[in-house]
Amino acid sequence: MATMTSGATGPRRVPSLIAAALRSEYLVLFLCALLFAGLAPFTPGLASTDNFLNLLGNLAPLLVVALGQTLVLIVGGIDLSVTSTIALTSVVGALVMNRDTGWLAGSPLAAPVAVVAMLGLGGLIGAGNGLAVTKLHMPPFMVTLTAMMFLSGFAIWLTQSKNVGNLPAAFTVLGSRPALALPIAASSAGLVHLLLERSLFGRWLRAVGFNARTAHVSGVPVDAVIIAAYIASGLLAAAASVLYTGRLETGSPVLGQRILLDVIGATVIGGTSLFGGKGRVLWTLFGVLFLTLLDNALNLLGLSHFTIMMVKGGVILLAALLDTARTRWLAA
């Protein structure tokens, strides 16, 4: 419980319950509950079972991408290319397996081969990003920004800006059926959590994010760790693409174009630091839940896309403000 020391000083005394909430790892989860409780009475259908399923369906792929972003942010980088990775792997997967002109059209192996190709391509893109950051010493922001532009253009060129539909059912169930999509997302989260909290890789990742020079002197294979983080981000973006593409039942060259803000916003709202070192899967889960819930409620309220964007931008800013404020209040 919050037992503020009697000698606690400062310009303002924060009441102990609020202080405890602010200090808690679960702050963003509390905010989700507040948001839900505050909006439910005014928002028709927010608390319905159908909507919960819908909410979880939206949450699963976003969480998977955000997991990768968490790893890259912890190592002190940023991956802006995830949305284009989603788009490109989506169309490449679709081109492999669609039942009209696909490379493996009609073959029972079409769906598994497509999934492997998507994941492989995602990993490859990540490896390219990682190599450029480590071996060519380029800033992650520039590397992944240009990768985003290139891959996005490439995806559109590849399909001549058309969607590729008619995908095998064996593939689309992965994304469209919550009973499959949710376990995929949950097991990805579980695996990343295990890696981060309990594995050698997780410790090395944090050490490099906190201070790459110290890590190097201490014998940590710094470059390999950074490259691994980007590969993981590419793989997870491709996995998210499997879910998104399945849900849409179409390979789309503009898939995921609008979610970059959500991915980075959710990760940072959760508490992962943009300066490296700090971040947890649980935090990212809460951040993703928060943004998904907000999006969902605003949609149900019947607001236009533009209004939703404005409100979301404002809320992300408020969350960032709260984070700064709590650091200041709780300092000393």
Add this chain to the structure above:
Amino acid sequence: MSPLLQFESVGKSFLGVEVLKAVSFDVGPGRVVGLVGENGAGKSTLMNLLGGNLRPDAGSMRFQGASYAPRHPRDARLAGIGFVHQELNLFPDLDLAENLFLADFPTRGPLIRRWELHGRAAALLQRVGLGLPPTTPVGRLSTGERQLLEIARALSFDAQLIILDEPTTSLSVPERERLFALVRQLRAEGRSLIYISHTLGEVLALADDVVVLRDGTVVGQGTAREFDPVRLVSLMVGRELKQLFPKPQSNGQADGTPWLEVRGLGQPGVVQDISFTLRRGEVLGISGLMGSGRTELARILFGLDPHATGTVTLAGKPLTGPPKERIRHGLALLTESRRDDGLCLEASVADNVALVTLGRHARSPLRLLSIAGLREALAKVRAAVRLQPRLTDQQPVQTLSGGNQQKVVLAKWLLAEPRVLLLDEPTRGIDVGAKAEIYQLIHELADRGAGVLVISSELEELTGLCDRLLVLNRGRITGEFSRDAFDSSAILRAALPT
């Protein structure tokens, strides 16, 4: 004459812990006051109160006869108090003139008057003996020159009181002399200085008055003549510190086996023709001025920097490749700067200590770590380096004092059980008590058969600690002394450029 600055029963607490308790002392006009105390004694907090970064909970300050209660660093500047910080507050990419006048550029309307800026900057640089054009980027200055620049900045607003916080930790001997001359000159102009340092000999030589802080209280004050190093140390630590350096003793492990053999090592412009052998159980010192190549030598040996010629072997096996390869062969490096490449400051004690040896606790698949194994290793090494028990394993190391931070770095390497340790400035910026403990630790390591290479700018430290001493001068070994032939003046002569 009334004092320039008075502390009157100043108190400050953080989260209920009293860091300063009724601190009272005066700084007279035209006096140099030496402020000494162990890390954590409250010196920094006191200076933060003076600088307007913190506000006192109790008591008050008076400056130039008036009540002084700064609420912002700007207030200190306006009152005429200048700070020369331990972590220098300069902008490396801006030039000298811009750094000097950052807070009040001479302007006409919205534009900076460049001629006036450069003229005034040149005059100030002249006064502190820094003969460089005002357009030199600060990034090109040595630490000593940066310090002079900070003093020039204080003079730019005609500071009557200048605070020097650990000014000599990284200065070469000539830079030190230049600084001391400047301090005396400023005093002659009627300004006062507060001089904070762990190097007690300097404090006694330079200061008119001395104030000793311990645990947030003033435990001794008076004119410098009333003190000697022994009395200062016992006041600072609150007990008789019998011996700073452990007694040299016959070492059972020193059987003459060569551990680290360096032959003809060279890198153009850095070091040339370096050859020496570090034996099992030996503590070998390397003395040299800043820029003599001593830190660069350690970095080359550890694989952080390249070398063009020569070979390095450890226990007969050639050392090549990046640090992780050399660590595997039993080499360890405590770097010159804990903050830059010794620690992950925001990470916990536990995570920092474990960093080098994490791989030993990882099991496939997924290389998951054995938490029990990590905890056991941490507990063992905490005892070995005598890390204070009140510090928790999960505490971020940035909240630790310099001495404890250094113990964390040492602990990290001890877990790797190295055969050879390279220690670059192992006691920089840490207090006397922790220093003695680290010296003890170095001897224990040697007793257990490690070879230890100690690089230090404090000659007293090297002569007290080492079995043998090499002198580096402009990248070459210019002298070798064994313990029975240690002669400070001869060593200095070998180190000074001719």
